[in-house]
Amino acid sequence: MDMTSLLMRRAAWISAACFSVVLALAAARAQLDIRQESQGADQVARLVGELAALQSVDRQALDQQVDKLREISRSGVLRHLDFQLQDDAGQILIPTALATDAGQTRLQLRRADGSSFQATLISNPASEKAEALANIAGMAGLFLAYGLAMLAGLYWAVRYAFVPLRGIVGAIATYRKRDFSIRLPRLPVKELDHIAGALNHLAEALATAEAQQKRLSLQMLTLQEDERARLAIELHEQFGQGLTALRANVAYLMRQTADNPRVHGVVLDLESQSATIHHGIRTLLRQLQPQGATDDVPETVSLPPLLHELVKSWQDAPGQRSAYRLAVEPVDLRLPRELSLTLYRMTQEALANIARHADARRVDISLRLSTDSPNTLCWTVSDDGVGIAVLETAICHGNGLAGIRERVWAHGGYIDIGPATEGAARPGLCLAARLPVETAR
Structure with a gap:
């Protein structure tokens, strides 16, 4: 049914109901008018009879006859x-409240005894x-009631x-x-039903597109991790053994040149540079593949050790003034490899942003299974730094927060980004994400 037909x-229906009410009221009013007219006609007939009786009643019954006429008045x-009644002396026995100049007819009632x-x-x-005013008021009231009923009915219909x-x-x-699981039922109004159908179709299309986009995003993240793993293996194979051999040769030269200070100093400098390069490559390998450079791809990864190592690397960084605190529950948490790497990268990016921009004194990292739902993982990184003035501007300015939000979305989770302490001079920043996980222990 379309909107026009419904209205x-x-x-x-309202008009029919009002018409029925009007007919009923009109019938009741007609009965009342007929009854009043009938009563009025009866009284006029009685009045004529009683006036005629004045001419024939005994003189002793005159007062009683006049009282009957007063009762009628x-x-x-x-x-x-x-009517008005007066005797032959001009005394008004029954007065009238009407003006005497109104239309009138005088009747002279003569008795047999000579009086009149x-x-x-x-x-x-x-x-x-009064009847006309009552009819006008009734019609106005009916029209008013009809209008109010029509308005109420249309309001109810709309x-x-x-x-x-x-x-x-x-x-x-x-x-x-971005929750496209809701579907609208069939609606009674045709126009709204078309809108509901279009929205359902749009929701299905958006849900399909989002699912495809999430799969593509996960595939891209997986390809990135695979490429990092390949680079880590190549770095380990190509530079690892060479650096080990180089440092062994440098150690040999140090022993051989111990009695030659000038050459020994050069060898010591070469040893320092080799150690720096070795440490840098090891750090790079950890960043590329935190679980170690290996051809074996485990299905699950123990995440707490990786996060502890990541936090320690920032804690031990030169010039570091922030205090880091990491909490993981349970302590032996193992997660699927893709999710573990996602959480690791999210934490890595969050700590990098804090180090670059926050000027924080304290950084808290938390990872735990939700107490409400065992299949939900809660990840939080907060600091007491300078915070962010405009969140969307910060997200568009760099790819750190945008990348974190993209990773959470790709895994079907939700993230809240906001101040760690509202209203403080240094509000800091809090990243709180909830991600679904099927296998966790």
């Missing part, structure tokens, strides 16, 4: 006329006016028709959070 049907049931009464019948439009919009708005809000 027209509701309006037709006071009853207020007379319609369209009123004068009855003045005066037209009284008050009942007609509200009923647009209630599904709440679901549509909620689905759109969910899609903005």
